[in-house]
Amino acid sequence: MAIVTEHSIPKEAKFLLDQYVNELQKIISKEKLIGVYLYGSLALDAFHPETSDIDFVTVMTEQVSEAEKVKIRELHKRLYTHDLGKRMDGMYIPLGDVGKQNHEMSPYLYCSDGKVNEGYWDINSVTWWMIKNCGITILGQKADELPYVVTWDDVVSTMEYNVEQYWSEKVKRPYLFLSTEWVEFAVVTMGRIIYTLEMERIVSKDEGLQYMMKCFKEWEPLLQDVYRVRQKEGMKPSLSRWKRAKMTKQYLLFGIEECKKKCRK
Structure with a gap:
């Protein structure tokens, strides 16, 4: 073969x-x-x-x-x-x-x-x-x-469950976001989910991050820090470790509500 x-x-x-x-x-x-x-x-x-x-x-x-x-x-x-x-x-x-x-x-x-x-x-x-x-x-x-059927509604249901179960639990453990790895994972994953629901197609993590940077300027300091981490630019973060952790929790709470709105459409 x-x-x-x-x-x-x-x-x-x-x-x-x-x-x-x-x-x-x-x-x-x-x-x-x-x-x-x-x-x-x-x-x-x-x-x-x-x-x-x-x-x-x-x-x-x-x-x-x-x-x-x-x-x-x-x-x-x-x-x-x-x-x-x-x-x-x-x-x-x-x-x-x-x-x-x-x-x-x-x-x-x-x-x-x-x-x-x-x-x-x-x-x-x-x-x-x-x-x-x-x-x-x-x-x-x-x-x-391959012999199976999967619909976009199935995808939306999976993402809705992921947001309401997995990420809703993670925001109850904000100490996780003292880790750079967790901050990056949380920020790019939530951005990807929001943009996927908006576009009605699976998007990449990079696409989701670019979308969030363009459309949600209020999160720019956090998004820029994560962008630099992903690009391995080696620049000093603009946010302190504690402020970044706090902002990541707030960002996730914002993202959860955004996803709920898009899932109800």
């Missing part, structure tokens, strides 16, 4: 993916392997070789066997020697479970930060919508031909 993608993939990622696919085909037979698909920053043409993850889903006719699990773990250990291999996040999903949510599925093999585990990972309507609508087919059956 040959690599079939017609998309342009950065050479750093393509080198690793070529190695992954070539070795994967030695582990899973062509009769069992349905395809390998990319979503996330690569699918959105927003990949940064220094920071972005390689998000993938490998689909098979059935669950991987115990013998295949051993070999897949060994494969990812070898890939882990590459910098990008440490940022591989993906799942091994049987064809009968494509399009489903975690609570509807049996535990599956997944790779997080280049390390293989078994359980549940990044499966939701956003994942499936991206694969179906903008996913990159690396190998096998085309992504948009």
